[in-house]
Amino acid sequence: xxxxxxxxxxxxxxxxxxxxxxxxxxxxxxxxxxxxxxxxxxxxxxxxxxxxxxxxxxxxxxxxxxxxxxxxxxxxxxxxxxxxxxxxxxxxxxxxxxxxxxxxxxxxxxxxxx
Amino acid sequence: xxxxxxxxxxxxxxxxxxxxxxxxxxxxxxxxxxxxxxxxxxxxxxxxxxxxxxxxxxxxxxxxxxxxxxxxxxxxxxxxxxxxxxxxxxxxxxxxxxxxxxxxxxxxxxxxxxxxxxxxxxxxxxxxxxxxxxxxxxxxxxxxxxxxxxxxxxxxxxxxxxxxxxxxxxxxxxxxxxxxxxxxxxx
Numbered sequence: 001x002x003x004x005x006x007x008x009x010x011x012x013x014x015x016x017x018x019x020x021x022x023x024x025x026x027x028x029x030x031x032x033x034x035x036x037x038x039x040x041x042x043x044x045x046x047x048x049x050x051x052x053x054x055x056x057x058x059x060x061x062x063x064x065x066x067x068x069x070x071x072x073x074x075x076x077x078x079x080x081x082x083x084x085x086x087x088x089x090x091x092x093x094x095x096x097x098x099x100x101x102x103x104x105x106x107x108x109x110x111x112x113x114x
Numbered sequence: 115x116x117x118x119x120x121x122x123x124x125x126x127x128x129x130x131x132x133x134x135x136x137x138x139x140x141x142x143x144x145x146x147x148x149x150x151x152x153x154x155x156x157x158x159x160x161x162x163x164x165x166x167x168x169x170x171x172x173x174x175x176x177x178x179x180x181x182x183x184x185x186x187x188x189x190x191x192x193x194x195x196x197x198x199x200x201x202x203x204x205x206x207x208x209x210x211x212x213x214x215x216x217x218x219x220x221x222x223x224x225x226x227x228x229x230x231x232x233x234x235x236x237x238x239x240x241x242x243x244x245x246x247x248x249x250x251x252x253x254x255x256x257x258x259x260x261x262x263x264x265x266x267x268x269x270x271x272x273x274x275x276x277x278x279x280x281x282x283x284x285x286x287x288x289x290x291x292x293x294x295x296x297x298x299x300x301x
Binding site: 030033034035036037038039042043044045046047048073074075076082 | 136137139140143163164165168170173174177211212213241242243244245
């Protein structure tokens with residue numbers, strides 16, 4: 001077995017597996033991309049095409065882990081819920097991103113040799 | 115990257131920025147993007163994110179120099195051509211309404227940067243901005259076109275041809291009306 005793969009498995013132990021669902025990865029990535037500006041609930045719903053139930057539950061879960069914080073903002077007189085990544089969330093996202101990159105590269109190498 | 119140039123643009127469009135305000139930050143992002151497409155480029159890279167075209171580096175700079183941005187302190191001056199573009203922006207987007215700027219910037223990304231045909235670009239805007247009304251989307255798209263549309267030679271010729279057809283029709287109708295009136299007087 002490839003030693004890269006073994007180190008990947010080792011590294012995966014440091015990742016928060018609660019984040020490993022497609023919707024949570026998409027949420028974390030989308031919220032991280034706009035940094036300190038934050039992103040509104042309605043923008044996330046429209047861009048990611050997810051139901052209110054799924055969006056609400058997963059955002060709550062990310063808030064619970066401390067990766068995301070929410071605040072109320074006003075836009076053109078409307079009160080909206082906005083979500084921002086925390087420093088902890090940013091570190092977790094970077095770690096996951098780097099690991100996923102290595103994971104994909106490792107899979108590619110295995111396919112080439114096979 | 116030049117925050118100085120960004121501040122000169124903000125001064126030009128008449129924005130008094132409050133960096134802590136979400137709405138103001140959105141206006142800064144979208145206004146600078148639209149001006150970039152018009153040819154005033156302070157060098158901040160934009161990509162399509164969940165919010166539409168967005169520059170994380172611009173946000174970082176704006177936050178990092180909050181006081182300078184809010185006091186509109188800049189050593190950069192817009193040249194004549196840049197000033198004209200900023201004036202044009204001011205005329206078209208006079209109210210600096212975030213919703214209109216957001217739609218205009220997103221449409222411009224698809225239509226003018228990605229070179230999508232107008233129908234596909236509009237569909238993509240509607241897909242990303244489901245929370246805006248048809249009217250808000252129509253106004254934003256129309257303002258984006260007004261600000262950025264540069265017709266090709268063929269489009270110009272087609273537009274002239276179309277205008278000529280309308281002019282001919284209206285002339286004919288005017289002539290027919292005056293003929294009718296004259297006949298009415300003769301009778």
